[in-house]
Each structure stands twice: as structure tokens, then as C-alpha cells.
Amino acid sequence: MSAREELLALTRQLKEHVAWLERGGVVGLPKGQQTAGTQPNRAAQPNRLAQPNRLAQPTAAVPESAGGLTGAAGLEQIREALGDCQRCKLRDKRTNIVYGVGNPDAPLVFVGEAPGADEDRTGEPFVGAAGQLLTKMIEAMGLGREDVYICNILKCRPPGNRNPEPDEIAECEPFLKRQLAAIRPRMIVALGKFAAQCLLRSDAPISRLRGSWYEYEGVPLMPTYHPAFLLRTPSAKREVWADLQQVMAELDRLGIARPKK
Numbered sequence: 001m002s003a004r005e006e007l008l009a010l011t012r013q014l015k016e017h018v019a020w021l022e023r024g025g026v027v028g029l030p031k032g033q034q035t036a037g038t039q040p041n042r043a044a045q046p047n048r049l050a051q052p053n054r055l056a057q058p059t060a061a062v063p064e065s066a067g068g069l070t071g072a073a074g075l076e077q078i079r080e081a082l083g084d085c086q087r088c089k090l091r092d093k094r095t096n097i098v099y100g101v102g103n104p105d106a107p108l109v110f111v112g113e114a115p116g117a118d119e120d121r122t123g124e125p126f127v128g129a130a131g132q133l134l135t136k137m138i139e140a141m142g143l144g145r146e147d148v149y150i151c152n153i154l155k156c157r158p159p160g161n162r163n164p165e166p167d168e169i170a171e172c173e174p175f176l177k178r179q180l181a182a183i184r185p186r187m188i189v190a191l192g193k194f195a196a197q198c199l200l201r202s203d204a205p206i207s208r209l210r211g212s213w214y215e216y217e218g219v220p221l222m223p224t225y226h227p228a229f230l231l232r233t234p235s236a237k238r239e240v241w242a243d244l245q246q247v248m249a250e251l252d253r254l255g256i257a258r259p260k261k
């Protein structure tokens, strides 16, 4: 093939790929302006979805859950694979691994940052003050904690509730990915800057990310403020409620029951 033919073939492939992305609802791509010294693997702009429903069905991008098992069996198998995890330095100070809680076939998954003191003590995510607020938010959506699944980017408490570090995320995120592949949710809510930035590979502030649909591994994702932030800034509850209303509208549109409505 001549250089010109090769270029034409590449151009055609690129056009087809862009058309495929557009059919999937992707309305923007990061500009290819990364230069040496910047972070080449972090997207400047995560994929924003024009219409979340277009990618509501998990795509081939969703990784296989352990052994291809889904639901409760998949989650159990992944928990077994995690074992008494010693993969990162958080092993030293944790009391309990905080794996996740709720419906193994949940249509909606909430992902937070990392366990705090109460979660470390009990082994259950979001049980402290921020967790109680999250429970109220879930109930206000016409759901219960048992209807959704709740988990975090990290499964062990960072000492003093410091921010998660890249090596800790690198070890832990594959398990979250596998959990999500086993649950096969129709939507994900990322709680707070940390979860949103981590799942979307973005540096954008949560104030800019929140309120729009993105995708994580083919699943529509809505970033919103973390309940702990709401405890400090109650005026932001209005924005969170607006974000959750978008999620509720989407649940209703897909015919997913909200039993406590």
C-alpha cells in the first residue's frame, strides 16, 4: 500500500470510529494536545453523554466479572478474590475491608471515596454522618439502601481520612470495576470530586462535572457533590437534588421501579 493509500485508509477508519462514538451519544472528545510532560492518560474532557439511554446497556467495554458470574454470585467470587487484601499500604491501619452493600443486581450504584472511621469499624460503607445523609437522599428518591448498591473507590480507610493515593487506587479500582461488571447497573452516581475525577479520569472540578451525564465503562454516570460536603455546605443540597432528579427521571424512563415513591 502506498503512503497515500495508507493515509486514506486511516482517515476512513477514523471517520468510522467518530461516527460510532456519536451513535453512542459521545458529543465531545479531548483535544489531542497532550505534550511530553503532561499526563497522557488523563482525559482533559471525559466523554459527556448527550442522552444517557443510548449507552444504558453495558457495552463490550465492561470487563468480565470474576468467572463471568453476575449478581450475588459474582460479587461473592470477587470478594473471595480480594481476600484479606494486602495489596497496598492501607492494609496496616485498617480494621475492616469495606467491600460494598446493597442489591447485587441494583440498577443504580453510588460510588464514594473511601471508608471513614465508622465504616472502618463496621465494615459497611456510608454509615457515619455523611452516610446517614446519603440514606436520606436515597429515600427521597423513592428507594431504600437495599434497592441500590453502595461502595467506594477504596475499600480501606486512608489514615486520618487523607485523600486516596494513586498506588492505592491502582490496586483497588480493578475490584470496583469487577463489582460493577457483576452488578451491571443501568446508572452510577459518583459522590464527590474524588470519585468523579477518578472514574472519569478527569482533573475538572466537581462543580463543573456535576449535573451532566458521562460514562464509565459504558454505563451512564452522574457526578454530584459528596454528602460530607453537603454537611458543611447545606446550600449545595439544591444542586444535588437537581442531579438526583435527573437520575430519577432516567430510572422512570427506563421503567425501573422506585418502590417507596
Ligand code: URA
Pocket (backbone or CB within 6 Å): 112, 113, 114, 115, 116, 119, 124, 125, 126, 127, 128, 130, 131, 152, 228
Ligand atoms: N465517605 C465516603 O466517601 N465513603 C464512605 O463509605 C463514608 C464516607
